[in-house]
Amino acid sequence: MIPKEILKKIRKLEIQTKGIVNSLFGGEYQSAFKGRGMEFSEVRAYTYGDDIRQIDWNVTARTGDPFIKIFEEEREQTLMLCIDISQSGTFGTLEQSKMDLAIEICAVLAFSAIKNSDKVGLVLFSDHIEKVVPPKKGRTHVLRLIREMYTTEPTGKGTDIADGLSYINRLLDRRAIVVLASDFQDNDFDKQLRITNQKHDLVSIIINDQFEDELPDLGLVKLRDSETGAEKIVDTSSDKVRKVYKINRMKQKAYLHEMMLKMKIDAVEVKTNESYVKPLMNFFQRRGSRY
Incomplete structure (x- = not known):
């Protein structure tokens, strides 16, 4: 039995995302993702x-x-949504968490796909595969995918992007559009990223929160790693501490972006405190202009 609040959430998301698809992204999706x-x-x-x-x-x-x-x-294509549902996705400092943002963007892509008569499938992963829904067509199927996104409680806390991509590569025997939505707080996934990009049309949705980029000045704060459970007292009033944190964060993001660029993987970066419409529209237009 699905809780009433989840059903209400799904219905609200359907109305919101379908409106965006009909007004902005329907034709853009078709232009960006040509047939095979x-x-x-x-x-x-x-x-x-x-x-x-x-x-x-x-x-x-x-x-x-x-x-x-x-x-x-x-003409018919398959869109495979590969979503990181590890514990770090629950982080969010404003109106929504990184997970909520990932679900909304993937809902937009899913409704765009079925408007184009494409199939849509789903793989949810943490440090292992949590849920798999084979690709199908239709509104009812997309609503089921959204329900799974909202209701699947991960049994794992960590993140294993390589395992998620490896599963996709074994699951799909034909070329597909693979959307990988994650905050990419993981290591050693570059090999599977390269393999997936060679076999499929891979798109990375990089999801961040503004307070992950720099620490606010809040004095002594206990920080807890949501995936490992490790805790650490940090003096955020220290300029040096905040500077070192910001530099390390910038290096991590630069490394990820350089990896995507080197492998020629399309990447869209979105933040929980900003609208995803413009970054997604820019992505669609970039893709469309290449054809």
């Missing part, structure tokens, strides 16, 4: 004027007569 291109359909006998580059030499050699390959445009 041309897929082999059949062979037929060569006729004068056919492109000789399409000759199927195996069939031609076997029959003694020239045959060519026929290709058809494949």
Whole structure:
């Protein structure tokens, strides 16, 4: 039985995100994510004027007569949402947590996908795979995905991005759009990131909170790592402490962005205290202009 507050939340999110999709992102999604291109359909006998580059030499050699390959445009795609639901996602200093923001953005993408008649699937992960919903079409299916996003309680506390991506690569036997939504508070996932980007059309949604970038001056504060449980007393009134924290944070973000750039992975950075509409629209337009 789904709690009434969750049902209310799902309904509110559907209304909100579908409005954004209909007014802003419907056509942009289609432009940004083209079909897989041309897929082999059949062979037929060569006729004068056919492109000789399409000759199927195996069939031609076997029959003694020239045959060519026929290709058809494949429009239907699969959008796979791969969402980090580890404990660090519960952090949020203003109106919403990083997890809430991830769910809302993924809902927008899911409704955009079904408007384009694409299938949508879901993988939720922490330090292991928490929930998997195979790709399907339709509004009812997307609502089920949103329900799973809201109601799945992770049994793991840590983050294993490599494991999540590895599972996706084993699960999908055809090229798909893979959206990885995470705060990327993890290490040693670059190999699986590269493999996934080679096999699929990978997009990273990097989710941050403003107070993760720099410490506010609050005096002595007990900080707790939500994933490991480790606690530490930090003097946030110290300029040196705040400066060192900010520098380290900037280095982490720069390393992540450099990795994405080097692997040519599309990345969208969003923050819990800012609207995601503009970053997402800019991303769609960048993608669309490349085709």
